[in-house]
Amino acid sequence: YRKMEITTPPTSKCIIYWKRKVKSEYMRLRQLKRFQANMGAKALFVANFAKVHEKTQILNEDWKKLRVQPVQLMKPVSGHPFLKQCTVESIFPGFPSQTLYMRTLNTVALVPIMYSWSPLQQNFMVEDETVLCNIPYMGDEVKEEDETFIEELINNYDGKVHGEEEMISGSVLISDAVFLELVNALNQYSDEEEEGHNDSEVKQEDGKEELPVTRKRKRIAVEGNKKCSKKRFPNDMIFTAISSMFPEYGFPDDMKERYRELTEVSDPNVLPPQCTPNIDGPCAKSVQREQSLHSFHTLFCRRCFKYDCFLHPFHATPNVYKRKNRETKIEPDPCGADCFLWLEGAKEFAALHNPRSKCSGRRRRRHHVVGASCSNTPASAVAETREGDSDRDTGNEWASSSS
Known part of the structure; x- marks a missing residue:
């Protein structure tokens, strides 16, 4: 089988x-x-050429109906011999030659293209430029x-x-x-x-x-x-x-x-769930006032006082701003025998890049003193007075008010 x-x-x-x-x-x-x-x-191209040919035929027919008169002949002046003359000769025997003086316009230098920065009252989110402007x-x-x-x-x-x-x-x-x-x-x-x-x-x-x-x-x-x-x-x-x-x-x-x-x-006639048909259109519906004015309330920005605000849209946009503080915090205490904080100047570097380390250390010291106050009252009082003195010297309002 x-x-x-x-x-x-x-x-x-x-x-x-x-x-x-x-x-x-x-x-x-x-x-x-x-x-x-x-x-x-x-x-x-063929369609455009046909249109141009048709327009040309219409213009030719219009020119045949018009009576063309020659421009009056300008007599040359002997006082300006340096001026150039332009003569137009007609193919028709009844039209005399036309002579005009040519006047040359001086060239004007173009204004150079320049881009400058100008201050704005608010930030605008724009797309990345694909062409190198400056x-x-x-x-x-x-x-x-x-x-x-x-x-x-x-x-x-x-x-x-x-x-x-x-x-x-x-x-x-x-x-x-x-x-x-x-x-x-x-x-x-x-x-x-x-x-x-x-x-x-x-x-x-x-x-x-x-x-x-x-x-x-x-x-x-x-x-x-x-x-x-x-x-x-x-x-x-x-x-x-x-x-x-x-x-x-x-x-x-x-x-x-x-x-x-x-x-x-998708049906093009179907509206989003939050929209109401046009009240003046054929598909108008009898709805409440709040529902018919829903878009006016949601699209109006009360911070900028205008509709459809770009900075504060109704639907949340992804956050494009970066964090200002440091994401990684350097610990002040060494983690082991081979830690880099044992090197010369490493602890000063960590204290310099951790501006809140002093405040956090002071808070830890105060919590430790408060915990020890239950067993030894005089020592806690002395510690609090010392801490209050240091807070007055450094201007720490939080610690001085709590002490």
């Missing part, structure tokens, strides 16, 4: 196969997009030693910092439309493979039965597979291959989430 196992096609598990498919489909989509852009540019001053030494520094800086910055560049050697720009087309094109390959695999299963199962039953079952199985393939989510191997080819766009789970968000069918 031998058990038959139907093996899955190797291409469904081979990441190399899907990587080749991703590369070939992406190149095909790029060529298709480039071809469509060229054809669209050609179509626009060239930083690096000193005369850098300019004398390396004359190509500024040129290399401009070439390396322009269009390549936070920009949408064509990625060479492993980095490519994939828009949402290209991503959807790529996943749908790769999904067709997985559907064809599974259909062929299901056909082989149908042949093995129905080989023992009669011919008309086999054809019927095969047709039903193929139709059912086609219906399921239209509604089925793409294979995980597709997103894994895309993520391996374009790692800068995230992991396979990120690719899945992106595909799910792009393919969700």
Whole structure:
């Protein structure tokens, strides 16, 4: 007795196969997009040329209806022999030649482009600049030693910092439309493979039965597979291959989430849950005053006294400010025999970079004295008087008021 196992096609598990498919489909989509852009540019050029030709014909017809009169002839003055003359001769025999004096305008130097800093009353959150607006001053030494520094800086910055560049050697720009087309094109390959695999299963199962039953079952199985393939989510191997080819766009789970968000069918007429239809529109609803004026109350900033404030939005934005204090605190006491605090000057360095260490030490000393006051009252009184004297000397208001 031998058990038959139907093996899955190797291409469904081979990441190399899907990587080749991703590369070939992406190149095909790029060529298709480039071809469509060229054809669209050609179509626009032809349409614009036709419009220009039509407007030219209209202007020619209007010029034929107009009566053109020559400009009065200016007699040359002998007192200005240094002036240049411009003569216009007409092709019509009845029009005399026209002569005018040319006056040359002096060139005016352009105002140089300059960027300056101006103070603001509030902070504004802006996007990173993708073009180098002002060239930083690096000193005369850098300019004398390396004359190509500024040129290399401009070439390396322009269009390549936070920009949408064509990625060479492993980095490519994939828009949402290209991503959807790529996943749908790769999904067709997985559907064809599974259909062929299901056909082989149908042949093995129905080989023992009669011919008309086999054809019927095969047709039903193929139709059912086609219906399921239209509604089925793409294979995980597709997103894994895309993520391996374009790692800068995230992991396979990120690719899945992106595909799910792009393919969700959303009704354009459906409003967000916090919005109310326009009271003057056809879909107006009879709601309470608080609900109809909900957006006015939520979008109004009481700190800046204006609507839709950029600094204080209704929905919380991520915090872009950095912490001013130090995140790591240097302990004043050595942690062991090999601690760096045993080195010469290390404790002074730790005390200098921990400005609150003195205050915290004083608070610990005071808590210790208060705890010991239950057993020895005179000693605690002396300690409190000493601490009060030191607090008066240093100006510590918290300790002096509590003592």
